Amino acid sequence: MIIVTGASGQLGGATVERLLERLPAEQVGVSVRDPEKVPEFAARGVRVRRGDFEDPASLVHAFEGASRVLIVSTATTGEVAVRHHRTAIDAAKEAGAGRILYTSHMGSNPASPFAPMVDHAATEVALRDSGVPFTSLRNGFYAASGAMLLDNALRTGELAVPEDGPVSWTAHADLAEAAALALTGGGEPDGSTGGELDGLTPALTGSEVIDMAGMAEIASELTGRTIRRTVVADEAYRAGLVAHGVPEPAADLLLGIFVASRQGEFAEVDPALARLLGRPPVPFREFLATTVSPAR
Known part of the structure; x- marks a missing residue:
């Protein structure tokens, strides 16, 4: 099963929609703080469970049975954001996920004057340290x-x-499609996620x-x-x-x-996003x- 966090948000929700174009609904699950905010997914057969980054046990339950988990970065910044992301990474590992994916940013940099980039860099360190195969989607700056x-x-x-x-402004819709492709194998014939989609991706711009x-x-x-x-x-x-x-x-x-x-x-x-989308x-x-x- 593929699990997506933040499915009530713009990027997470759009990623679920793209997944449902590729997979049966019973193979998709979402982890949201308030399940009542995504009735449309539950009605279509998606597994909806409460998952709160402040409640590690809820995340482990929400991630149960996951082969892959997409952690959509939180709307917070600083120590809280990094702690939330580490909690989700640990929960995905505990749940037995074979790969953890994360929505990072092309500007990920521990010395950036734009605070979220520092958080992304710290989260990427946590992904490496987890010991679980990971994909950090270095998304372009949102056109929105x-x-x-x-x-x-x-x-x-x-x-x-x-x-x-x-700035290489990039549409949410394109990034959601890229995330869905990464979650389902990235177009590799054997369904694996390799090459550009293993570890830190090129800038998806x-x-x-x-x-x-x-x-x-x-x-x-x-x-x-x-x-x-x-x-x-x-x-x-x-x-x-x-x-x-x-x-x-x-x-x-x-x-x-x-x-x-x-x-x-x-x-x-970078042409990576165009290659991935075709x-x-x-x-x-x-x-x-x-x-x-x-x-x-």
Whole structure:
């Protein structure tokens, strides 16, 4: 049985949907903190069990009978996130999983100024130390995060953010399909997971990099409204977020995206995702076209 955590979230839920296109429902299980949030999976025959990263015993029960477990990284950061991930890794090992998969990030780096990258790096160490065969899916930066950064600019006409660098924005849908392929053998004839999908994967990215200026240009073309990209000093950006009610840790997190991107941490483009999917990844422009509306 293949188990997916975080199935009530965007990436986890989409991965389950892709799995159900490849496997009978009785071969798929989900581990969620609140089973009532995924009635659609239970109704289709998926095994739904409560699994809470704060409750190791619940995870062992949720992972029972698993051949492979996909641990979707939590929405927390810092020590809590790493502890949650280690708890899930230990539970998967105790449940007898033959392989543990984890949704990491292309920018995984213990020295990154973007805090989640430090957490991903620490989790990858825990995966190595577990002694269980593992796959750390080094996903490209979510295209949905890029759209989120544009949200205010679509209202004001100004994308006022710190100095940045190019990012290989990647759609959730592509990454969910890649995760499902990795869970079911990655296209290997014998159903094994080998090569690029064993251990740390190459960066699973879109096929182009786009910086904030490029995003503003694309958004302008799609909406028919001029969206100017202006550079804001780091501290002024952070202070503005806090002044608008963003908690300081969250403001630091957002600022870290720009600091890390201008250091080139998200600028890699790798053909691995296209090879795995057997097609080009969804371009950022195409993704953004589904989220913005033209001027009326």
